[in-house]
Amino acid sequence: MRNFNEHQESLDALIASTAAYTVAAYTAATHTAATLILQFGDESCAPCHAIRHKLDAWLANHPDVAARYIDIQTHLALCSQMGIMSAPTVIVYMDGKVVAREAGYFSLDDMLARVERYLEMRG
16 A cells, blocks of 8 residues: 655655756756645644545556655744644645645535546546
8 A cells, every 4th residue: 555655755866856846846847747746744733644545545546646645843044934723734745737736624524526527537
C-alpha cells in the first residue's frame, strides 16, 4: 500500500536540493509531479489525522499522484507564505496549477471525487 511516506521520499529529494522548506521548492515540486496533493496539518489535530489516513487509502489506488504532508507547527514560515491559515488544509495541484483547495471543515470525499474527474479528463 502506498502512503504519504513513499510519496514524500521522491519529493524530499527535490525539496532537499533547496536546503529548506520554501515556496520555491514547492513551486518546483508542483511542476515536477503531474498531480500533487499537499496536506497541511498539525499532530494535535484529530481531523488532520483522519484526512491523512483517508488520503493514504485513496493514494493506494492512484499511483501517479504524489502527496506531501506538511506540519504547520514545524514549517510556520512556509505556511505563512502559502496562505495557510488553518488546519487541516489540502491543496491539489495538476500541471502546476491549483485545481482544488479546502480548509477547515470540508468533505474530503467530495474533493477527491473532483480530483478523480480531473484525472479522468486528463486521460
